[in-house]
Amino acid sequence: MKRRSLVLGGAGAALAAGGAAMLWRPNDMGAPHNAYFSKLNILLKRDGPGRPVMLLDMDRVNTNIDQIAGSVGIKKTYRVVVKSLPSVPLLEHVMQRAKTNSLMVFHQPFLNAIADAFPHSDALIGKPMPVSAVNTFYRKLGNSKYDAASQVQWLIDTPERLNQYQSLAKQLGVKMRINFEIDVGLHRGGLPEPEAVRPLLNIIKEDPEHLQFTGLMGYEPHLSGLQAALGDPSVKQVLGVYKGFIDQAKSAGADIDKLTLNGAGSHTLGIYHRDNTMNDLSAGSGVVKPTDFDTYHLTDNLPAIFIATPILKRYDELKVPGDLALAKLLPLWNPNMRRLYYIYGGYWKAQMVSPPGVPDPIYQSTNQSPVSTSAAVDLKVDDYMFLRPTQSEHVMLQFGDLLPFRGDQLLDPWPVFHQTG
Template identity: 40%
Template sequence: MDIKRRKLILGGVALGAVAGVAVLRPKAQGQGGHSKYFSSVSKALDNAGFSGPTLVIDLENLQKNADILAGHLRGHYDYRVVAKSLPSLNLLDAITQRTNTNRIMVFQLPFLQKLVKSYPASDILLGKPLPIAAAKAFYFGTRAEHFDPTRQLQWLVDSPRRLNQYADLARSLKQSLRINIEIDVGLHRGGIASAEDLSTMLGIIQREPYLEFSGFMGYDAHAAKMPSVLGGPEKAITRGLDIYQSRVEQAKIQLGSAFPKAATLNAAGSPTYQLYKSRADRAPCNEIAAGSCLVKPVGFDIPTLSDHLPAAYIASPVLKKLSQTQIPGIEGLTGPFSWLNPNREQSFFISGGYWKAEPESPKGLSINPIYGRSSNQEMLNGSNKVLLNEDDWVFLRPTQSESVFLQFGDIAVYSKGEIVDLWPVMSNS
């Protein structure tokens, strides 16, 4: 093969490779600046004098979500608000009043200590087993004057060993402790998984004069992610309810008349609560716990919550705008990188960052996987179609609520074009 022909072939191959890469290049994302909605939120933040990272709650969407949840449960189950997902007394006020419930699920000792003072008429169920040291701290710490834990508080217990610890505490206090038993509903999140363990725990309660059985809790929220090859969410829920029913029947037989007529039989979670509506006639549970679906972070964009609306955003101002994206040490590749992915053409550094959140507005922003993350000045990339300047707001959607909501100070409450209130968050200390 002569040199001229070889060059022609190699040139054709190279041209084909370039054409192939060009076809595979992602399209430039972005539609300019903010939508009408986020432009309104931006203006509201500016008018209210905000200048740093802020968590924003859309009050109307929050209320709509509460109404949607209440509509699904009404006439079927009682509703218990999950405090860890809504870690603000004002936020809890808004939900408990909108859904007309006094039932709260609590996961942290500091939250428990605050809530018994702020909600003296509440019915509180622990959402996870707490170390016995936490229970002791509750009883030996500053107590709420009008909250009676012997009637209004249920400790979640998941094993005979832990139950014996709570029995020792009850004897030392000479005070009744209500015990709710966590059961494994087939998803192995924790809780008792055998009839033998349940029999042992019920036996301990029967022998201990200061222990009172109050009911069961079976958490199944992660059933919503069960793959179809394993039967999907529907099969997981059905199996879980069968297990739940067998535990209830066992307890009724063993306890007899001591089984409480108003037992708390708690189940579900935000991702699965809507799957219970069609099962109301045969489900052994009588109340549903949910919280995150009311603010709907990204992690809850799932089919079972398709009728819920996003109600929480992180707003952060743009500190710096660069017309290109340069990676330290490989600046010479800036041009090729931008050509390969036009969505890396511009760089925007925002105040703060590294949150459990994803860019939401303007459309087309993304986190650079090579440059690295920063909790001080996070870099976001966008194509030249993204229109942002210094001091403009960027909006991100949290992927979860419980830990993210605690990182910004007071929550800015947005309603009808204005920031209408500031809601302090609770702390974990």
């Protein structure tokens, strides 16, 4: 149990300030579940497992896939970001609907799972992996139908790493496709300037038996917060740097038309609809739209994942651990603290979405968390509350199988990836 002393301290000081505090008095923001969440509440009370679950609204998922695929257009490849949608059936659904075979993978166990589940997919690795993880991947691959030599592009950020991969390729007697991570302004690593391309390409050219150059990856989420359009100086800057790398690769003899020129993510993909610098755009989170993705280019995407959790206890007054006076005073100041519920679990990377108007909790617990509400919220024990995850990649792995639904029907559960394996 982590005590939110800041919240208590702040609230206590405000109350001590008497009249001044009343000037800042919060409005009553509480309300019952709307029609959408009332329907889900009824559905889960009827058919749910009685514990916290991760729901997936399949109609909204489909809207979001269509939105992203439409934005990528038919001339470029839409690459699905596996870590942000960490479930084989979910990925299969996205790949089928968006008609793409291309994945971006960030974790060795997920890559092995992909090789098993989608033996014909094409995987670009999204971060430079330790060479020992690459070794583990090959060891676990065994006699799989998956042809890593033609289906994986390993991401390389330095000559040292390329040398390590080359040694492993020689040792295993395999050929590796190599994509260069390039720094287009994020400054999270990768080749720092176009001139760094040539020495790497020289290593690759000299060992065609084990290495093949297949493209560039330049990620630019620093454009996320902006209402960025193609004409914006920040976007022009990113594309200018990207073109510099392409020119270098061309002048070192690479066949540009055959390369995977990857970039973007859910936040920024919408910028490039009319630009052809990159031919391969990634997105994952925008399919389910957690709260961190309430950003400009995803305005037409809809929140499609929710944590639903049963209410364990309800009190028609506030209770504060050990502090009776504060429990009496706080609800006078904040009408959103007149009722107290305890939910099953808590402390997720998530924000309460229904009921609305829930203030920051006094403390959080992963076992049972308090949720205070206004008197306008009249839920019962065993009713459900709903939260929106702030991000998908970690939170979606915390609940066991995902629970997809359509209309007022729960569909078959979808397993998520294992973190190891």
